[in-house]
Amino acid sequence: xxxxxxxxxxxxxxxxxxxxxxxxxxxxxxxxxxxxxxxxxxxxxxxxxxxxxxxxxxxxxxxxxxxxxxxxxxxxxxxxxxxxxxxxxxxxxxxxxxxxxxxxxxxxxxxxxxxxxxxxxxxxxxxxxxxxxxxxxxxxxxxxxxxxxxxxxxxxxxxxxxxxxxxxxxxxxxxxxxxxxxxxxxxxxxxxxxxxxxxxxxxxxxxxxxxxxxxxxxxxxxxxxxxxxxxxxxxxxxxxxxxxxxxxxxxxxxxxxxxxxxxxxxxxxxxxxxxxxxxxxxxxxxxxxxxxxxxxxxxxxxxxxxxxxxxxxxxxxxxxxxxxxxxxxxxxxxxxxxxxxxxxxxxxxxxxxxxxxxxxxxxxxxxxxxxxxxxxxxxxxxxxxxxxxxxxxxxxxxxxxxxxxxxxxxxxxxxxxxxxxxxxxxxxxxxxxxxxxxxxxxxxxxxxxxxxxxxxxxxxxxxxxxxxxxxxxxxxxxxxxxxxxxxxxxxxxxxxxxxxxxxxxxxxxxxxxxxxxxxxxxxxxxxxxxxxxxxxxxxxxxxxxxxxxxxxxxxxxxxxxxxxxxxxxxxxxxxxxxxxxxxxxxxxxxxxxxxxxxxxxxxxxxxxxxxxxxxxxxxxxxxxxxxxxxxxxxxxxxxxxxxxxxxxxxxxxxxxxxxxxxxxxxxxxxxxx
Numbered sequence: 001x002x003x004x005x006x007x008x009x010x011x012x013x014x015x016x017x018x019x020x021x022x023x024x025x026x027x028x029x030x031x032x033x034x035x036x037x038x039x040x041x042x043x044x045x046x047x048x049x050x051x052x053x054x055x056x057x058x059x060x061x062x063x064x065x066x067x068x069x070x071x072x073x074x075x076x077x078x079x080x081x082x083x084x085x086x087x088x089x090x091x092x093x094x095x096x097x098x099x100x101x102x103x104x105x106x107x108x109x110x111x112x113x114x115x116x117x118x119x120x121x122x123x124x125x126x127x128x129x130x131x132x133x134x135x136x137x138x139x140x141x142x143x144x145x146x147x148x149x150x151x152x153x154x155x156x157x158x159x160x161x162x163x164x165x166x167x168x169x170x171x172x173x174x175x176x177x178x179x180x181x182x183x184x185x186x187x188x189x190x191x192x193x194x195x196x197x198x199x200x201x202x203x204x205x206x207x208x209x210x211x212x213x214x215x216x217x218x219x220x221x222x223x224x225x226x227x228x229x230x231x232x233x234x235x236x237x238x239x240x241x242x243x244x245x246x247x248x249x250x251x252x253x254x255x256x257x258x259x260x261x262x263x264x265x266x267x268x269x270x271x272x273x274x275x276x277x278x279x280x281x282x283x284x285x286x287x288x289x290x291x292x293x294x295x296x297x298x299x300x301x302x303x304x305x306x307x308x309x310x311x312x313x314x315x316x317x318x319x320x321x322x323x324x325x326x327x328x329x330x331x332x333x334x335x336x337x338x339x340x341x342x343x344x345x346x347x348x349x350x351x352x353x354x355x356x357x358x359x360x361x362x363x364x365x366x367x368x369x370x371x372x373x374x375x376x377x378x379x380x381x382x383x384x385x386x387x388x389x390x391x392x393x394x395x396x397x398x399x400x401x402x403x404x405x406x407x408x409x410x411x412x413x414x415x416x417x418x419x420x421x422x423x424x425x426x427x428x429x430x431x432x433x434x435x436x437x438x439x440x441x442x443x444x445x446x447x448x449x450x451x452x453x454x455x456x457x458x459x460x461x462x463x464x465x466x467x468x469x470x471x472x473x474x475x476x477x478x479x480x481x482x483x484x485x486x487x488x489x490x491x492x493x494x495x496x497x498x499x500x501x502x503x504x505x506x507x508x509x510x511x512x513x514x515x516x517x518x519x520x521x522x523x524x525x526x527x528x529x530x531x532x533x534x535x536x537x538x539x540x541x542x543x544x545x546x547x548x549x550x551x552x553x554x555x556x557x558x559x560x561x562x563x564x565x566x567x568x569x570x571x572x573x574x575x576x577x578x579x580x581x582x583x584x585x586x587x588x589x590x591x592x593x594x595x596x597x598x599x600x601x602x603x604x605x606x607x608x609x610x611x612x613x614x615x616x617x618x619x620x621x622x623x624x625x626x627x628x629x630x631x632x633x634x635x636x637x638x639x640x641x642x643x644x645x646x647x648x649x650x651x652x653x654x655x656x657x658x659x660x661x662x663x664x665x666x667x668x669x670x671x672x673x
């Protein structure tokens with residue numbers, strides 16, 4: 001995903017506005033009242049009279065539920081009672097015109113907090129009326145406000161002198177307007193092509209200073225404070241002459257980003273340059289800006305995948321192996337390219353588990369930029385309700401995956417996010433139906449995004465937390481990743497019954513599934529390519545019996561499909577008594593000898609595929625191969641062979657294993673393919 005660099009300047013610069021209003025709120029500390037040696041009291045008074053806080057209203061409601069009342073008394077009194085969050089600083093530039101850094105305003109684009117406004121020293125708040133100049137690259141905005149605070153514009157010095165004293169003025173750390181002195185040290189070309197020069201200065205600047213005036217030794221305006229270097233006290237400002245000379249009624253969105261998707265290290269870069277006609281209200285410009293930004297992100301993602309299609313799964317090194325492999329895991333994996341360039345499946349290196357009442361279970365872990373999860377539905381929750389109720393789904397997750405709200409020094413657990421604000425089905429390119437759901441986290445201006453795949457025993461999914469304004473690109477990334485997901489569908493027989501009844505959520509590959517069972521007697525299962533029956537003298541058929549349908553990617557790269565790769569039935573989740581049917585594909589010439597050797601053993605009924613039982617520790621195994629129907633001459637030799645295996649825990653006679661194998665084999669039918 002791209003970074004919103006036009007809001008943050010370049011990678012070597014750190015913005016002086018808090019990244020989110022929450023961050024600004026929680027990181028406040030006492031700021032010293034730095035003096036402004038050299039500026040007389042009258043000049044300082046005029047500057048203060050022309051300088052404003054940029055603030056955004058706190059959310060009036062909170063839809064979240066917590067495990068206990070929030071300990072708001074841990075916050076400083078001023079923060080507790082203030083109805084606004086601080087964003088930065090602005091100042092009077094001309095008659096009825098005000099200026100700030102563009103990233104101070106754009107921090108409010110798409111925000112859950114509301115439109116930024118100016119707050120005067122007397123506490124009065126003035127809404128922004130119209131934005132008349134805006135430049136994301138040079139980082140300035142000029143606008144009007146509703147009402148007249150009577151602020152006299154600052155006088156301008158368009159030709160400041162190097163090494164003269166300067167004063168950075170602003171709402172440092174959200175603690176009110178302060179003056180801090182230093183030197184105008186140098187000019188630095190902007191990073192892309194040196195189209196203009198930043199002013200560099202040594203006066204201290206802190207979060208909240210962004211958008212404030214930079215003054216010369218006489219108190220005249222020479223620039224707008226923007227950002228600071230992360231490792232030294234040399235800070236950045238845009239020259240005020242650039243702002244004055246910029247044409248009215250024009251917004252310039254100008255940035256160059258790198259887009260990356262977690263499946264590989266490749267990146268896509270492209271310059272975004274768009275001009276919009278002003279004036280606009282803050283809401284109008286915010287909507288237009290986000291529309292341009294979202295289109296840009298979509299294009300970068302599309303072009304990134306298109307540019308790398310020839311080497312991206314199902315193409316590229318290792319893809320053939322994956323197209324001939326079966327993944328048994330019900331915990332979701334992502335197909336990603338390894339450091340050596342080979343495509344493989346990946347799951348989190350470390351996972352945590354949380355047991356829920358009534359046999360529910362949550363397993364989760366981090367993989368690159370998202371959390372991966374598997375949620376087993378509690379037995380007391382009806383499947384239709386579980387799949388259909390977004391609040392129930394997330395409330396269940398929150399019982400095992402902690403999401404907290406920090407209040408002062410304490411963290412308070414969130415127990416409910418309510419119903420999802422976004423709830424829709426997204427089909428990936430292989431016909432799997434994912435539920436995309438989003439919940440606002442108003443207190444920190446973020447969105448929790450879930451992309452969850454309904455499976456028989458619950459869900460397999462991906463979670464991310466996104467800045468509100470970046471929700472579109474974060475969700476777009478997740479939808480793109482869905483095409484690279486690998487997961488088996490598993491559950492008990494009753495769970496499968498309920499899942500197959502949810503027809504709108506079934507993947508295309510499962511729409512023709514047919515499952516019948518009679519406890520203590522028999523189970524039968526049919527997919528597109530095969531059908532088998534298992535009698536109770538082979539496996540105990542009970543409500544605890546588990547069915548796992550293994551899926552994989554099949555076919556040539558140009559027409560890859562996601563389809564059934566195997567079927568496994570076990571007596572329950574705790575024993576190793578199983579029957580497993582596997583769909584084996586003829587290896588290609590490019591595949592390694594292990595695949596070819598395994599195929600030859602199947603094709604020639606060599607051990608272990610010789611229908612002879614053998615022991616391995618406490619387990620007894622027997623393998624057989626199902627002869628395909630008479631193959632067409634054009635597909636000789638067979639390109640697909642089905643192997644059947646039985647596994648038993650504990651002592652059992654070889655003849656008994658052979659009889660069980662023969663029983664299942666007799667019922668088994670497979671396509672010729």
